[in-house]
Amino acid sequence: MTSYALFLGCTIPARQPHYELAARKALTRLGIQLVDMEGATCCAPPPLQSIDLETSLAIAAYNICLAEEADLNIVTLCTGCFESLTIANRLLKEKPELREKVNKILANAGKEFRGTKEVRHYLQVLMDDIGIDRLKQSIVKPLNNLKVAAFSGCHLLRPSELLRFDDPERPRIFDTLIEALGAKSIPYKNKLRCCGGLLRGYADDVALAIARDKIVNAYNAGADCISTLCPFCFLTLDLGQMLIKATYKEEYNMPIIHYAELLSLSLGVEPKELALDFHKVKIDRVLEKIG
Amino acid sequence: MSGEKPLDFTKEITSKLGGETIARCYQCGTCASTCPVTRTTERYNPRQIIRLALLGQRDEVLKGDSIWLCASCYNCQERCPQKVEIADVIYALRNIAIREGNIPAIYTEFANGLMSEGRLAPISKFLEKKRADYGLPPLKPTGVEAIKKILAATGFDKIMFKKEGTPQ
Ligand code: SF4
Ligand code: SF4
DSSP states (O other): OOEEEEOTTTTHHHHOOHHHHHHHHHHHHHTEOOOOOOEEEOOOOHHHHHHOHHHHHHHHHHHHHHHHHOOOOOOEEEEEHHHHHHHHHHHHHHOOHHHHHHHHHHHTTTTTOOOOOEEEHHIIIIIIIHHHOOOOOSSOOTTOOEEEEEEOOHHHSSHHHHHSSSSSSOOHHOOOOOOOOEEEEOOOOOTHHHHOOTTTTTOOOHHHHHHHHHHHHHHHTOOSSSEOOOOOHHHHHHHHHHHHHHOOOOOOOOEEEEEEHHHHHHHHHHHHOGGGGGGGSHHHHHHHHOO | TOOHHHHHHHHHTTTSSSTTGGGOOOOOOOOHHHHHHTTTTTTOHHHHHHHHTTOHHHHHHHHHHHHOOOOOOOOOHHTTTTTTOHHHHHHHHHHHOOOOOOOOHHHHHHHHHHHHSSSSSOHHHHHHHHHHHHHHOOOBBBBBHHHHHHHHHHHHHHOOOBBBOOOO
């Protein structure tokens, strides 16, 4: 059995138990063992990088040290955590001077970054550890050609030089994994463009205008839902539709569904076992379509 | 710091983590044309920020609203023909601005969460109970004490909290 240290981050436990629940159910059914991390903290995402990059690297490295000590690779659900931890892991593995500098900081917390572990996003676990064929064989409830607008979020793909997840201009992995569930990954305008989520709290009007574009483009392409990987994208697009309704007087009713939820459903998890009441935009239409 | 020579500010930026590549910019504008924020608001243009910085317009860059409007999406950085690490340059500029006390309120909130709980977002009692209802395991405690030591070692605590425990 493959085991991983599960890095939850901040947003998922604080606001989106439905994501965690679906991911745990799906990965466990597929034979992945998830070990909860003792002493993990925030991953030091863009808001903290904006305050101080060096501190952020040290915080990310601290969390990687925990996995090194437990002798486990890390799996993340949130793409933001994937980005922060992967960047730190790669930079510190590949730049000895930077590693030395960060290790001096970490020594104060009794840690040393050794560079012995990998950080993976759960999509990589599905692709590489389980494999598309075995995944397809595990599907008991194919998604009936559901039209899915795939939205991976920026930080799964970019900066590609360090993340090395997929082709940043023509990514295929997420779409392949959607289609493995018996759904269709449909093309839509500006598919790879940002949702604006990181501007929430500083420039809400700008953030909302960018999020609205995303919803409109998926809507115009005839999507049954938008599928997300990042809790921040989810929030921006799901709660965002309530704000769009209030600000623009427009209603799209576009279900936003984490890929882990689609995966769970296709593996035969019952909707009532998932925490679907955490969706602001109700997903009944999608459940009906997949039967 | 008016009267500062352009090169001084460029040097200051290139010596910061993230800022190393700024001087490679030849002002082609590819970044602005791929930026989702520039497409949405006139308040933001990454090429313009870089131009002002390279001209030594320190105050205008660091005290203005513009550097806070990057969504860190890295679209521009993928496409810059000069391999300027634009999103990282913006982080470097924000790092300098913050050290000088130009701190948007939302960042103080994040720093507070990190210092007190080791997380940016607190876990409500409601959610802790919900977790149990759903059969999710209880959350393990965060390593907030270790974080405090790291923040003290980098001086982050002094940057964000001038007086003991009080945000600036
Ligand atoms: S794309 Fe690169 S070279 Fe062109 S203006 Fe932007 S930063 Fe400068
Ligand atoms: S990283 Fe910032 S400047 Fe670059 S395209 Fe995204 S929002 Fe615009």
